[in-house]
Amino acid sequence: MLRFSKMHGLGNDFVVLDCRATPFALDVAHIRALADRRTGVGFDQLLSVEPARDPGCAFYYGIWNTDGSPSGQCGNGVRCVAAWLHRAGALALGEAVRLESPSGPVTVRLLDAHKVTVDMGAPAFAPTRVPFVAEVEADRYVIEVDGTALAIGAVSMGNPHAVVMVDELPNGAAERLGPALSTHPRFTEGANAGFVRRIDRTHLALRVHERGAGWTLACGTGACAAMAVLRRRGAVDESVQVDLPGGSLHIDWQGPGHTLWMTGPAAFVFEGQWLTD
Numbered sequence: 218m219l220r221f222s223k224m225h226g227l228g229n230d231f232v233v234l235d236c237r238a239t240p241f242a243l244d245v246a247h248i249r250a251l252a253d254r255r256t257g258v259g260f261d262q263l264l265s266v267e268p269a270r271d272p273g274c275a276f277y278y279g280i281w282n283t284d285g286s287p288s289g290q291c292g293n294g295v296r297c298v299a300a301w302l303h304r305a306g307a308l309a310l311g312e313a314v315r316l317e318s319p320s321g322p323v324t325v326r327l328l329d330a331h332k333v334t335v336d337m338g339a340p341a342f343a344p345t346r347v348p349f350v351a352e353v354e355a356d357r358y359v360i361e362v363d364g365t366a367l368a369i370g371a372v373s374m375g376n377p378h379a380v381v382m383v384d385e386l387p388n389g390a391a392e393r394l395g396p397a398l399s400t401h402p403r404f405t406e407g408a409n410a411g412f413v414r415r416i417d418r419t420h421l422a423l424r425v426h427e428r429g430a431g432w433t434l435a436c437g438t439g440a441c442a443a444m445a446v447l448r449r450r451g452a453v454d455e456s457v458q459v460d461l462p463g464g465s466l467h468i469d470w471q472g473p474g475h476t477l478w479m480t481g482p483a484a485f486v487f488e489g490q491w492l493t494d
């Protein structure tokens with residue numbers, strides 16, 4: 218029997234496990250079984266709240282996709298972890314607290330019980346950091362995906378992202394491009410593939426095909442990545458609203474040399490117990 222909280226951030230949904238006292242002990246087969254929306258509970262990502270390894274951080278959080286693969290970062294997830302810690306009495310409103318993700322620390326602040334702002338750190342564009350195979354760093358790479366030449370941006374927000382500017386958000390053809398871009402061989406660890414339409418300099422629309430999880434209603438790091446890529450090209454202002462199928466996030470980034478901030482909601486759905494036998 219496994220107790221869990223079901224949460225979501227803009228429809229990007231999570232099973233959150235309290236591993237503060239009991240270590241995380243699920244293997245890939247368990248994670249996949251729990252992820253099944255018919256015979257399990259269902260989630261886009263599984264999150265574990267654990268004691269921090271880094272003494273400068275209050276807690277650690279682990280992240281797994283539906284296929285059991287781990288991730289280094291999750292933007293909608295970290296907001297849910299912050300709201301979960303507040304509900305557990307471990308995080309006060311208004312307090313800025315460092316949490317440790319698999320890719321390093323981020324700073325969270327609860328604006329209210331269901332709204333969180335996060336300093337996500339600095340976007341990393343160096344190809345080795347993404348990781349993305351390229352001889353030199355550029356703000357645009359042309360790669361062939363499913364027989365189509367695509368101009369992409371490649372960035373890490375603690376996890377790898379490909380960002381493509383489009384005039385229309387994914388339709389039938391781009392539905393195929395999402396999975397193909399996520400598994401493109403130049404992204405040696407795969408990529409979360411974001412398709413972004415620029416409405417104006419302060420407003421973007423985005424759809425993301427996530428590595429290990431497929432199309433999601435929202436991707437927090439995907440919104441950060443879209444902002445990072447477009448602002449580095451000078452295409453957007455320092456504060457943007459990003460509309461995703463599940464709702465909107467606000468992203469603030471002055472530009473290279475600065476950390477990037479993400480603000481958005483976190484919602485509880487239910488508390489449950491997974492009966493494994």
Ligand SMILES: N[C@H](CCC[C@H](N)C(=O)O)C(=O)O
Pocket residue numbers: 229261262282287288289290291292293294376377409427428429430433435436437438439
């Ligand atoms: N949904 C998450 C990102 C999950 C990323 C994961 N699919 C990966 O393999 O990196 C977010 O809100 O940022």
